[in-house]
Amino acid sequence: MKYPQIRFSDRHSDVDLYQLQELFNISAFWAKGRSIEDLGIAVTNSDPVISLWDETKLIGFARATSDGIYRATIWDVVIHPDYQGTGLGSKLVETVLSHPRMRWVERVYLMTTHQQGFYEKIGFQPNSTTTMVLNQSKQLGSLSAAELQFQE
Numbered sequence: 058m059k060y061p062q063i064r065f066s067d068r069h070s071d072v073d074l075y076q077l078q079e080l081f082n083i084s085a086f087w088a089k090g091r092s093i094e095d096l097g098i099a100v101t102n103s104d105p106v107i108s109l110w111d112e113t114k115l116i117g118f119a120r121a122t123s124d125g126i127y128r129a130t131i132w133d134v135v136i137h138p139d140y141q142g143t144g145l146g147s148k149l150v151e152t153v154l155s156h157p158r159m160r161w162v163e164r165v166y167l168m169t170t171h172q173q174g175f176y177e178k179i180g181f182q183p184n185s186t187t188t189m190v191l192n193q194s195k196q197l198g199s200l201s202a203a204e205l206q207f208q209e
Contacts, residue, residue: 062112063145065152072100072108076115085135087170103132105156109149116140117149121159129159131167150179 074096081088081096100106100120109117116137123129131153136146153159166184169176173183 063116064110065149066108066110067105067152067156069100069104069106071110072106072118073115074100077108077118080115080118080135080137081133084137085133088133088135099133104158105153107149107152107156109136109145111140117145119149119153121153121156121165123158123162125158126161127163129162129165131165134167146175147179150176 074093077096077100078091078093081091103120103122106120107118108115114137117135117140119131119134121129121131131150134146134150136149154165159165165181167176167181168188177183
């Protein structure tokens with residue numbers, strides 16, 4: 058199936074946060090209910106940010122955070138259900154990986170719940186030895202404001 062009107066963008070300013078919120082609500086159980094404000098913060102603090110468009114409709118999205126040389130993490134890879142199975146998801150991840158900000162990174166991480174096979178086809182390998190999580194929202198709630206102030 059070909060989509061001649063499909064285009065990729067790496068411009069933060071192209072991301073329509075309302076369409077992104079809707080895409081997550083439709084396509085991503087792990088990102089349902091994210092606020093517009095929080096999505097804006099995530100997009101602003103990520104580079105690259107890749108959006109995938111069918112004319113004016115946001116149909117795919119992925120973002121990464123990186124130090125540009127040693128480590129990077131890919132986040133929030135999502136394709137609208139109507140476009141899944143077309144190869145656009147692989148192309149989206151490959152677009153993130155080939156971005157100048159990611160091209161020379163030694164090790165790229167991502168987390169997935171049900172899509173290990175999809176990512177293995179792109180070249181990712183399972184890695185059960187290094188994943189640890191600190192659930193910061195619970196941790197910060199128990200600290201006083203004085204403890205959160207940083208020393209100069």
